[in-house]
Amino acid sequence: MFQEKEQHNGDLKESQVKRIQSEKVAASDIMVASLAHELKNGMTSILNFVQYCLNSTSKEDKRATALLGAERETKRCINIVRDLLAYLRVEKEGEEAPQEVSCAVIIDRVFKALSSRIEKEGVFIIQHYPEEISKVWMKAGSIELVFSNIITNALDALEKSQKKEIHVDIQREDKFIQVVIRDSGCGIARKNLARIFEPFFSSKPTGEGTGLGLSICERIINQHGGKIICESKLGTGTKFKILLPSKEGKG
Ligand SMILES: Nc1ncnc2c1ncn2[C@@H]1O[C@H](COP(=O)(O)OP(=O)(O)OP(=O)(O)O)[C@@H](O)[C@H]1O
Ligand SMILES: [Mg+2]
Known part of the structure; x- marks a missing residue:
């Protein structure tokens, strides 16, 4: 009887630890997702500003090369954040019915x-x-x-x-x-x-x-x-x- 109770308590502890661990994971996922979302918005604005400057800079101007570099790197960062958001979303994809x-x-x-x-x-x-x-x-x-x-x-x-x-x-x-x-x-x-x-x-x-x-x-x-x-x-x-x-x- 005592042994059974011990076993039961052990199982309970294990399931509580698992629950707390998964809640921790969920909380950190939400934090990362919010941060990623904010970064994506910020970088999309930077991209718009860079493209605005590019449009009003002639191709011969030395600054055009720097602006093209900034455009390429900003796009790369936006893609990383987009993929990261997709990766996190998979875990919480409760909405789509099978x-x-x-x-x-x-x-x-x-x-x-x-x-x-x-x-x-x-x-x-x-x-x-x-x-x-x-x-x-x-x-x-x-x-x-x-x-x-x-x-x-x-x-x-x-x-x-x-x-x-x-x-x-x-x-x-x-x-x-x-x-x-x-x-x-x-x-x-x-x-x-x-x-x-x-x-x-x-x-x-x-x-x-x-x-x-x-x-x-x-x-x-x-x-x-x-x-x-x-x-x-x-x-x-x-x-x-x-x-x-x-x-x-x-x-
Ligand atoms: N069909 C394939 N033939 C050759 N290499 C492959 C193939 N599929 C995947 N790989 C290898 O696996 C790696 C990881 O693929 P994964 O799709 O995860 O990332 P990626 O294609 O590099 O980037 P992205 O996040 O844009 O998909 C690739 O970089 C490539 O080295
Ligand atoms: Mg790929």
């Missing part, structure tokens, strides 16, 4: 949004979707963000490749819907592969990547009870495998 949606529909939406870049860069998209098996209970906006991040990364990786292909395969794997997105791009060095899901890890030139894309993807997929796995070979290409519980699997 619905039954097909992964194929979401991926087609992403390809449509990226169609002008795909066309301009001469990338071939090879899709293999069997009919009617890809429905998932999902927060459609969040899952669209996942596929958009992964396909944008694939396009970036293909920029210097001879062979420019993105393959998308969807199939059922037991209680999951498996989406595989494979590119023939530059691939990922072995030492980087272990780090790609870390927030702020990016191999892209300064100003081009904040390194939040894949960490946001992983958070969203985990929230859906799914899994995201990456395999890559330098110089050959990269494959992302995303598993999401199927509508039937969820019961």
Whole structure:
């Protein structure tokens, strides 16, 4: 009896510690989000002032180079803060109700949004979707963000490749819907592969990547009870495998 009570008290303590820890995390998230929001507003104003000055400065004027530098750096900072806000928002994304949606529909939406870049860069998209098996209970906006991040990364990786292909395969794997997105791009060095899901890890030139894309993807997929796995070979290409519980699997 005494032992049972001890055990019960222990469990209670553990759950209280967990609750306090998660409240602390939530409070610091809110603080960071408010700060980020204020910084974004401030930097957007700076960008407006810089662009105003740029418009009234001739290209030959030495100050134009400095203003262009200021414009580029301000835009870079705004992007970092925008991605940070998106990363924090994923945790509190309570508002979007899950619905039954097909992964194929979401991926087609992403390809449509990226169609002008795909066309301009001469990338071939090879899709293999069997009919009617890809429905998932999902927060459609969040899952669209996942596929958009992964396909944008694939396009970036293909920029210097001879062979420019993105393959998308969807199939059922037991209680999951498996989406595989494979590119023939530059691939990922072995030492980087272990780090790609870390927030702020990016191999892209300064100003081009904040390194939040894949960490946001992983958070969203985990929230859906799914899994995201990456395999890559330098110089050959990269494959992302995303598993999401199927509508039937969820019961
Ligand atoms: N398909 C891919 N091919 C090659 N490298 C990739 C691919 N996808 C991701 N990576 C590597 O993983 C890193 C992290 O990707 P992630 O999307 O998190 O950040 P990012 O693309 O650098 O910046 P952003 O925050 O703008 O998305 C990339 O910088 C790149 O090195
Ligand atoms: Mg990215």
